[in-house]
Amino acid sequence: xxxxxxxxxxxxxxxxxxxxxxxxxxxxxxxxxxxxxxxxxxxxxxxxxxxxxxxxxxxxxxxxxxxxxxxxxxxxxxxxxxxxxxxxxxxxxxxxxxxxxxxxxxxxxxxxxxxxxxxxxxxxxxxxxxxxxxxxxxxxxxxxxxxxxxxxxxxxxxxxxxxx
Numbered sequence: 390x391x392x393x394x395x396x397x398x399x400x401x402x403x404x405x406x407x408x409x410x411x412x413x414x415x416x417x418x419x420x421x422x423x424x425x426x427x428x429x430x431x432x433x434x435x436x437x438x439x440x441x442x443x444x445x446x447x448x449x450x451x452x453x454x455x456x457x458x459x460x461x462x463x464x465x466x467x468x469x470x471x472x473x474x475x476x477x478x479x480x481x482x483x484x485x486x487x488x489x490x491x492x493x494x495x496x497x498x499x500x501x502x503x504x505x506x507x508x509x510x511x512x513x514x515x516x517x518x519x520x521x522x523x524x525x526x527x528x529x530x531x532x533x534x535x536x537x538x539x540x541x542x543x544x545x546x547x548x549x550x551x552x553x
Contacts, residue, residue, distance in 0.1 A: 421542035424456060426513075426520070428537050434474070437529040440491075442521060443537060445481075449519040452543065456513040458520075459541040461505040463494050466534040471495035471503070474533055475525035480511070482518040487511065491525050510541060 429447045450456050465474060475491035497505035513520060526533045 418547045419544050420547055421457070422545055424541060424543045426450065426456065426539040428535075431534050431536050432524065433532050433534050434524050434526040435532050437526060439475075439525040440477075441524050441526070443524060445519065445521050448521065448539070449481075449517075450513045451516060453515050454543045454545050455515050456518070456539075457541045457544055458507060458511040458513060458539045460507060461497070462536075462538040462540055463498055463503050463505070464536045465494075468531065469528065469533045471498055471501075473526070473528050474535060475527060476537070477523040477525075479521045479523075480513065480518075481521055482514045491523065493527075504540075512544075513539075 426448055428443055430444075432441075432443050434441050461476075461478075463471065463476065465471065471494040475493050476497060477491040478487045479485065480487060494505075499506060520539060522537050524535055524537075
C-alpha cells in the first residue's frame with residue numbers, strides 16, 4: 390500500500406499542473422445570443438416531388454461562433470397542413486443525418502406549434518458549418534409552399550479578465 394501512495398504523490402502534481410492549464414478552456418464563460426437561420430425565401434415544392442433540397446446557402450453558418458439549435462420552426466401555405474409534407478435534415482460539416490429518413494412534419498412538431506423542439510441542442514460548428522434540409526411534398530396534385538427556420542443561440546465566449 391505505501392508503494393501506491395508514493396506513486397500517487399508523484400503523479401498528482403503532474404496531473405494537477407495539466408488540469409490547471411486545461412481548466413480555462415473547460416470553464417470559459419460564454420453567453421448565448423439568440424439567433425435564427427431561416428429560409429430566406431419560401432420554397433415552392435412541386436406536386437408529389439420528394440427529396441427536394443432547400444437553398445443550401447440560406448443554411449450555411451460562416452460566423453466565428455458555434456450555433457446551438459434548440460428547435461426547428463415549420464410553416465406552410467394556408468391550403469396545406471403539417472401532414473402534407475415531410476422533412477429531413479443533414480449536418481454538412483460532419484456529413485451526419487439528424488434522422489434516419491424523412492419524417493412527416495406533423496410527427497415532429499409538438500402541439501400544433503409548428504416547432505420541432507430538440508431534447509438536446511444540436512451544435513452547428515463555426516466557420517463553415519451548415520445544415521441541409523430536404524422536403525417531400527405528399528400532395529400529388531398541388532404544389533406546397535414551405536418555410537423552415539433553425540432557432541437557437543450563438544455561443545459567444547466572454548473574455549476572461551485575469552487579476553494581476
